[in-house]
Amino acid sequence: MALFLSENDVKNLLTVEMALEAVESAHRDLASGQAIDTPRARSRLPQTVLHILQGALPAQGVIGYKAYTSNKSGNRFLVHLFDAATGRLKAVIEADYLGMIRTGAASGVAARWLARPDASVAGVFGAGWQAEGHVRAICAALPLERVKVFSRKADKLQDFCRRMSETTGVAVEPAESAEETVRGSDLIGTVTTAALPLFDAAWLEPGAHVNAAGSNSLIRQELSEAAVRRCDLITVDAVPTALAEAGDLLPLLEKGRLHARQLVELGEVIVGRHAGRTSVEQITLFESQGMAIQDLAVALRVLAAAEASGLGQPIPME
Structure with a gap:
């Protein structure tokens, strides 16, 4: 039954x-x-x-x-x-x-396959419901020592960081600015409803991995076009879904600055059909839209x- x-x-x-x-x-x-x-x-x-x-x-x-x-x-x-x-x-x-846990897990799996194995510092944008799953997953997937979190809702940030520190056993700390969140971070996570890019592309460190999980329509954009263009490898959960919903990628696709054939499905990396990270200097990106x-x-x-x-x-x- x-x-x-x-x-x-x-x-x-x-x-x-x-x-x-x-x-x-x-x-x-x-x-x-x-x-x-x-x-x-x-x-x-x-x-x-x-x-x-x-x-x-x-x-x-x-x-x-x-x-x-x-x-x-x-x-x-x-x-x-x-x-x-x-x-x-x-x-x-x-x-x-x-x-919430499933969405975070997608970023955790991507980080496990695409971030540097020695990644120890993460920067996360967002301190809401979905950000909780994101932080829990990346802390389970990588040997992180510190997670910096930046949120526009400063009143909730302290409580969020306290709870996530207790839950994960990792030092989860408030960041004072977007720049502080990105600079010095091996892993960046964006889990917001932002309509405009969250950070300057120049702040990304060589060798960083980015999990972008919040932009699932053209009216939402967490990454600038410049940030996407800095990425050496762009992975998605599924190409058809990304072409329909990935607000970070759609502007570049429409302008011809990015082509669908450049998008690599995460599963292709997992089964070894496509190379993942090939050097410590590469910047990699996973655009997460969610799949049934x-x-x-x-x-x-x-x-x-x-x-x-x-x-x-x-x-x-x-």
Whole structure:
């Protein structure tokens, strides 16, 4: 019988390490031709927008979708998992926390494959809900000693850094400026809703890796064109999704200063089909838009943990 898992169930079951493994498996399957991912579709009303991401991981036995609504009253997320062989419903999972951890895990996987192995200092823009998953994931993926965080919401920054320090065991500290956040950092993360670039391209250190996770439409831009052009390798979760949503890349693509063939899917690096970082001096970039198969892979592992732990409520349907 199918299970319903609540937000509390997910929080009790899902770990960052579980999400990192799951997201990497989804990218590996996609690059190996064992996954289907359909870019996000939206239905818009004046008050509410419905977003749907759908896909399949046949090698892992699941097909399904994440649907969520955004409204001034808040966002609501649900993942629906179906058995790939029978089509039967396996689970309906509340997915706000799941999505936050999954989004962070994508950046963590990218950092693991593209940042320098000795990266020890990170600079992160943003101190909101999604930034929490980002910081937790990069601290789990790399031997970081210090994370500098810069946010326009200074009143929340101190509390955010305190909580993340306690959670990760890494020194997470407030940064006083955007420049301080970038200079001296081996890894940069942007997790904001910014409409204008967050930092000057000249501040990027040789050998840095950048995870850009906030710009998923043309009206959002966290990186300047100059910053993108400084990057020797530009990776994306999936090229079709990046071409539709990557606000940092779309201006350059439209002007012909960047071409789709220059975009490398993260999975191609993971399976060894495309080189990742090839020198300590290279600047690398991962543009994260989010994929259904990432959600499905994480949800599948949460479901397995729930079944092993006896959590969740049966859904009375076959």
